[in-house]
Amino acid sequence: MKIVIVGGGAAGTRAAIEIRKRDRNSEILIINEKNYREYSPCGMPFVLSGDVKNFEALQTLDKKFYEKMKIGLILGKKVKNIDFQNKKVMYENTEMYYDKLILATGSYAFVPPIEGVDSEKIIVFKNIDDAKKIHEKMKRIKKAVVIGAGLVGLETAYAFVKNNINVTVVEMLDRVLPVMLDKDMAEIVKKHLENKGIKSYLNEKVLEIGKKVRTDTREIECDLVVISSGVRANTDLAKKLGIETNYGIKVNERMETNVKDVYACGDCVECTDFITGNPIMSQLATTAVRQAKVLAENITGKEAKFGPVLNTSITELFGLEIGSTGLIAERAEKEGIKVLTGKYRGKTKPEYMERKDIIVKILADEEGTILGSQIIGKALVGRMDAMCLAILNKMNVKNLANIEYCYAPPVSQEFEPMYLACDIAAKKLR
Amino acid sequence: MKIVIVGGGAAGTRAAIEIRKRDRNSEILIINEKNYREYSPCGMPFVLSGDVKNFEALQTLDKKFYEKMKIGLILGKKVKNIDFQNKKVMYENTEMYYDKLILATGSYAFVPPIEGVDSEKIIVFKNIDDAKKIHEKMKRIKKAVVIGAGLVGLETAYAFVKNNINVTVVEMLDRVLPVMLDKDMAEIVKKHLENKGIKSYLNEKVLEIGKKVRTDTREIECDLVVISSGVRANTDLAKKLGIETNYGIKVNERMETNVKDVYACGDCVECTDFITGNPIMSQLATTAVRQAKVLAENITGKEAKFGPVLNTSITELFGLEIGSTGLIAERAEKEGIKVLTGKYRGKTKPEYMERKDIIVKILADEEGTILGSQIIGKALVGRMDAMCLAILNKMNVKNLANIEYCYAPPVSQEFEPMYLACDIAAKKLR
Numbered sequence: 076m077k078i079v080i081v082g083g084g085a086a087g088t089r090a091a092i093e094i095r096k097r098d099r100n101s102e103i104l105i106i107n108e109k110n111y112r113e114y115s116p117c118g119m120p121f122v123l124s125g126d127v128k129n130f131e132a133l134q135t136l137d138k139k140f141y142e143k144m145k146i147g148l149i150l151g152k153k154v155k156n157i158d159f160q161n162k163k164v165m166y167e168n169t170e171m172y173y174d175k176l177i178l179a180t181g182s183y184a185f186v187p188p189i190e191g192v193d194s195e196k197i198i199v200f201k202n203i204d205d206a207k208k209i210h211e212k213m214k215r216i217k218k219a220v221v222i223g224a225g226l227v228g229l230e231t232a233y234a235f236v237k238n239n240i241n242v243t244v245v246e247m248l249d250r251v252l253p254v255m256l257d258k259d260m261a262e263i264v265k266k267h268l269e270n271k272g273i274k275s276y277l278n279e280k281v282l283e284i285g286k287k288v289r290t291d292t293r294e295i296e297c298d299l300v301v302i303s304s305g306v307r308a309n310t311d312l313a314k315k316l317g318i319e320t321n322y323g324i325k326v327n328e329r330m331e332t333n334v335k336d337v338y339a340c341g342d343c344v345e346c347t348d349f350i351t352g353n354p355i356m357s358q359l360a361t362t363a364v365r366q367a368k369v370l371a372e373n374i375t376g377k378e379a380k381f382g383p384v385l386n387t388s389i390t391e392l393f394g395l396e397i398g399s400t401g402l403i404a405e406r407a408e409k410e411g412i413k414v415l416t417g418k419y420r421g422k423t424k425p426e427y428m429e430r431k432d433i434i435v436k437i438l439a440d441e442e443g444t445i446l447g448s449q450i451i452g453k454a455l456v457g458r459m460d461a462m463c464l465a466i467l468n469k470m471n472v473k474n475l476a477n478i479e480y481c482y483a484p485p486v487s488q489e490f491e492p493m494y495l496a497c498d499i500a501a502k503k504l505r
Numbered sequence: 506m507k508i509v510i511v512g513g514g515a516a517g518t519r520a521a522i523e524i525r526k527r528d529r530n531s532e533i534l535i536i537n538e539k540n541y542r543e544y545s546p547c548g549m550p551f552v553l554s555g556d557v558k559n560f561e562a563l564q565t566l567d568k569k570f571y572e573k574m575k576i577g578l579i580l581g582k583k584v585k586n587i588d589f590q591n592k593k594v595m596y597e598n599t600e601m602y603y604d605k606l607i608l609a610t611g612s613y614a615f616v617p618p619i620e621g622v623d624s625e626k627i628i629v630f631k632n633i634d635d636a637k638k639i640h641e642k643m644k645r646i647k648k649a650v651v652i653g654a655g656l657v658g659l660e661t662a663y664a665f666v667k668n669n670i671n672v673t674v675v676e677m678l679d680r681v682l683p684v685m686l687d688k689d690m691a692e693i694v695k696k697h698l699e700n701k702g703i704k705s706y707l708n709e710k711v712l713e714i715g716k717k718v719r720t721d722t723r724e725i726e727c728d729l730v731v732i733s734s735g736v737r738a739n740t741d742l743a744k745k746l747g748i749e750t751n752y753g754i755k756v757n758e759r760m761e762t763n764v765k766d767v768y769a770c771g772d773c774v775e776c777t778d779f780i781t782g783n784p785i786m787s788q789l790a791t792t793a794v795r796q797a798k799v800l801a802e803n804i805t806g807k808e809a810k811f812g813p814v815l816n817t818s819i820t821e822l823f824g825l826e827i828g829s830t831g832l833i834a835e836r837a838e839k840e841g842i843k844v845l846t847g848k849y850r851g852k853t854k855p856e857y858m859e860r861k862d863i864i865v866k867i868l869a870d871e872e873g874t875i876l877g878s879q880i881i882g883k884a885l886v887g888r889m890d891a892m893c894l895a896i897l898n899k900m901n902v903k904n905l906a907n908i909e910y911c912y913a914p915p916v917s918q919e920f921e922p923m924y925l926a927c928d929i930a931a932k933k934l935r
Contacts, residue, residue, distance in 0.1 A: 115914065117912070117914050117919075118857055118914045121857075121914055127857045127858065132856075132857035359912070360919055361911070361912045361919070362909075364920065365909070368907050379907070385909055387910060387911045388913070389913045390913045390915070391916050400911070425545060427545070427551075427558075427563060428551070454884055454886050455887065455911075455916070456884050456887060456916050456917045457884060457888030457889070457923075458886070458890065458891075459887070460887060460888065460910045460911060460923070461887050461890040461893075463910065464891055464894045464898070464900075465894055467909070468894070470898075477795050478893075478894070479897070480791060480817060480890045480893065481791070481819040481828055481830070481889040481890060482789070483547060483820045483821065484547050484548045484557075485551060485556065485820070486819055486820075486821050486885070487819070489545070489794065
């Protein structure tokens with residue numbers, strides 16, 4: 076069997092690896108438009124900040140790994156056409172037969188309509204080439220503006236501060252991390268960032284970038300503008316070929332498109348929202364690798380399903396961890412879902428130990444079924460995963476309010492903050 | 506209504522608080538045999554180690570708090586008898602009427618049959634008086650032996666090392682933390698402790714304590730012996746009064762004993778094992794406070810149930826966190842449950858970030874239902890809680906192997922170690 080993968084990012088590369096783990100014999104080939112192997116895009120801001128020593132470190136799979144895994148890699152070639160009838164992928168002057176095809180075409184950066192957006196002082200931050208340009212410029216500049224207060228925008232702003240560069244973030248919406256957080260929680264992050272030297276202007280649209288950045292409210296001087304306003308699914312090829320798309324490429328639970336023997340995974344694919352059942356994008360590395368695994372199972376003759384997502388995400392900015400899973404208030408409102416909330420502000424450990432702040436917010440429906448959780452503080456990794464499991468199991472805040480958890484003074488509180496927040500939400504049920 | 510609580514530890518005190526939160530008017534009275542208010546016993550080893558400044562810090566509720574909550578407190582009085590017919594509690598020359606009675610009589614230290622166990626150089630470590638004695642002695646001694654490699658034993662050994670005291674742990678069973686860990690996982694902890702200066706002799710019984718500690722294998726010189734060999738439920742009063750007991754006081758889901766209007770909670774109470782349905786003790790602070798809440802709901806006319814337990818527990822020793830929830834191999838074997846396991850040894854973060862080791866072991870039944878999890882590493886708090894939720898929801902390792910989780914390079918790996926361990930277990934299902 077010959078498996079051709081269009082796209083060599085996290086999704087495409089992981090699909091290749093997962094297939095190889097299950098199938099020693101098939102030919103596996105990745106065709107990547109970019110001229111480089113897979114790297115960790117999530118790590119880019121941390122190279123900029125100096126937390127990671129260089130960009131090469133982000134390329135965790137070396138050439139030998141591909142050779143050892145017998146994964147063919149064609150770099151710098153763009154697939155122009157695919158003949159589904161004859162099962163042929165076309166790039167440059169080459170035609171290549173496939174038995175199974177995987178579209179892992181990823182995403183591109185969304186660029187808001189701003190005058191002067193093609194100016195030299197602007198970098199749209201999406202891939203490692205962009206990151207390298209920012210890295211280069213960082214050595215010479217004093218003031219930067221970041222457009223977009225999403226994860227990457229804030230992580231990039233953090234990197235500027237770490238390089239002693241004055242930075243301002245401009246966000247069109249009314250809060251930072253607008254996809255992850257409700258306004259009350261976002262306000263806490265905003266203040267934390269302010270304390271660390273990141274100014275952010277919210278509810279503000281950038282209109283023009285000339286000598287200065289002109290928003291609908293003010294002008295901001297700067298030497299560099301980084302645009303980080305989210306990503307969109309790369310569906311050009313799919314659309315051209317008549318593959319069904321919506322926000323992204325449509326796939327079934329087996330990661331199959333509507334065309335026989337054509338699969339898709341990663342940023343280019345549309346997911347289903349666990350809470351609402353509606354289509355939603357989930358352009359996370361974790362989603363890509365989980366989809367790749369499901370796809371590999373199905374391609375190699377086993378059975379697996381990719382389920383609806385909660386878009387569980389996390390970051391750390393200046394030592395403060397910020398996590399989110401499931402529904403946030405804004406989306407609940409849009410979907411017409413009435414929610415009740417519970418918010419607990421407390422500490423990570425008993426008062427006699429050295430400890431940090433932790434703030435947990437829980438969203439539940441009117442019956443108490445937990446729908447979402449946002450946490451800001453310390454030691455969040457497992458906590459976000461616990462909240463994710465609670466939502467996926469459709470647990471009730473009443474039940475969670477008195478559920479079992481672990482405690483020891485050096486690591487946690489006698490009362491778990493997640494469940495105290497559930498308790499507060501549960502009280503509103505009565 | 507008059508509510509009398511026998512016992513002023515975590516369980517009794519929490520019961521009082523939770524009842525008061527729900528009932529402003531009833532009279533609430535705690536009768537405590539000890540001459541002091543509630544403190545955090547879990548914090549004691551960390552006062553000894555110097556992580557907590559003094560013992561007073563462990564008493565997180567001050568006198569004013571009891572006054573403000575209108576919780577009466579009688580200290581240093583032992584309840585000798587209770588007349589269930591006339592609903593009277595008797596102590597010294599006093600008889601006191603109750604409407605509802607709560608037994609929170611706690612536990613006592615188990616002392617193994619050792620010759621010379623009443624010697625001056627021995628301290629049985631259970632309560633704060635014992636801790637203070639150890640604290641006092643620590644200033645003068647050079648060599649200590651701890652009998653028992655459970656949580657408190659190892660935490661005490663840690664405290665000795667922090668005070669530059671040579672320490673040896675002697676454990677009768679074949680591993681450290683025998684209630685929490687399987688042998689392979691315990692071995693990792695043992696080595697870690699060795700590197701930090703704690704010697705431990707396993708499979709070794711202490712026979713006699715004289716000038717030296719004599720085990721069935723060797724003699725060990727020392728200036729102080731701390732016995733920390735587990736606790737047993739304090740059921741003397743209950744038994745004397747004809748209340749049903751087994752390992753501990755028997756209660757139903759509402760925390761009621763077999764006697765009308767008599768409840769019980771905390772270390773003196775027997776629980777049900779979630780996995781096997783058999784009676785099990787759960788002498789954890791978290792169990793006590795969760796039971797207190799259920800009890801308070803029921804006493805104040807609401808409905809709540811206390812469910813079966815997993816005995817989720819955790820500690821940190823020299824920066825290494827150790828957690829456990831649910832079934833361990835030894836108990837599975839005793840119960841005749843065949844288990845399959847998955848063990849993942851990896852890192853907490855991507856290779857380009859500063860990171861620590863993490864080792865996850867998963868136990869599942871032959872259908873793949875997760876039954877237990879042991880983790881050693883960093884950032885375990887939420888992870889243990891996630892594993893606890895997975896078990897309580899009877900999730901399958903096959904499902905967990907590809908479940909959603911959070912990832913960002915500064916805080917976690919692209920692949921979550923918990924679920925990688927589940928994946929390894931799931932592969933054994935095929």
